[in-house]
Amino acid sequence: MATFLSRRAALAAATGAGAVAALTACASDIRPLADSSASGEASASASTSESASASASASASATESAKKSYKGTVKLDKYEKNGEYVPATAEKKAQNVPKPIVPEKMNEATIEGMYEFLSYWVASFNYMFMTGDYEPLKKADPEGRYANEGSNAVIIYSSGRGWVYDTDTPVTVQLLTDAPKKVAGGPNRYDWLGRIIYDPNAKIHIEGQDPAPLVDGSTKSEATNFAADYKDGAWYMLSDEDADASSSEKSSASA
Template sequence: MNIPAHYLTRRSALGVIGAGSAAAALAACSTSSSNGGGGSDSSKRDDYSGEVKFEKFDTSAGNYEPATREHPAKNVPKPIKPDNLNEKSVESFYQNIAFIVAGMQYLYMTADGSALKESNIKGKEQLSKLEEQIKSSGVPDKSWFEDFTVKAFLDTPQPKVEGDNYTWEGKVSANLGSFTVQNGQVTDIPEKSRHQEVPQTFKGTYKDGKWEIDLGMSSSASSGASGGASTGSGSGGGFGF
């Protein structure tokens, strides 16, 4: 997934779109959020294919206001940690993916990684460094996109399960909107560069009563990716740190 660099106004954003990061995370964050203390409202089911949904956010900051050319998004809903993150089940694996991707979107919109630090994502020790990189680039007050949203999709109804190891093939899409702002300067983004999509592999290992989620690059993405910018090195996926 290669967005032209001059539309990505911070190095951290390049890492989100690029391939080859040390750890990866995606977000499927809906602006139609609600208050609550649990996980997604999605009940356990046989078919999880399609868009990954996360529906529990803290909206106490106020009504969400989308970004404009004059100001960044305001009162971004903060994902709330689900209650079932450490159960050994397909539902829990799904909720881990959903919470991680929601937390990553919140981080890139606000420079606040506190939600993601509550997740089971592999490589969490790098989050503080990533927060500083994002803040130093001007996020959220001096640097933003019109509509920085990412979504995750699952290709199959159920993951592949081998003992304590779960694998789910899917996709990640990223949308930047029609413009980006950096230090008061507005740059329009051509329509062809506003949306990108890559294959993605979601891997979960259940050990010592909890999950470790590794969002590594899928084999098709690995063979097809070239020229993607990144904040890190090593095996990674479409979105990483």
């Protein structure tokens, strides 16, 4: 049985891929993230003092927050509710899905801020899969790397031909360490070891086709590093490619 998302594409599904294979004559590969190095360099040169201040703040708060353990399932505390939530079924999409509310400290250069950013990011990612609405995710992804109209999760809804069902949370994240680890690649680059858990019951309904698992049935969970960078007053989620590139650039500069 075909699946909507391959193992590695489960989170990459929102990176701006072309149309879903089920909605087009042939499958499209997930395209790489847009190169934001030019704008990043301009921003960095314009706010050197701000970055230095943020770096000092993040480093100091890292020590203070290290005493608190954030290990475990990542949870967002607040959601906006509009009417009674009706779960999706094979016959109709979900109704009145609770919308994630931005946490108060999400944009702070602290470990707590990074945790709140991650909790909102995951909740908004799931919301996008359940509704096709990527507006909440844009608040944690202003560059539109993950939140955009070209993502697979958005296309199935905007086309009017499908939806996700048999799940409320397609993706759950568990953190495996008490706090993130500061890594090379920038003054505020952090990695947080965690595990992505896919709901094995999640399915995708597409008009005229048999139901299919949302994610490859052989995939239940996988360990990963959640890489984030704090810049310009906000946290940014990095792809594997971004994280590797920033680390390589840092190593080359110090060589």
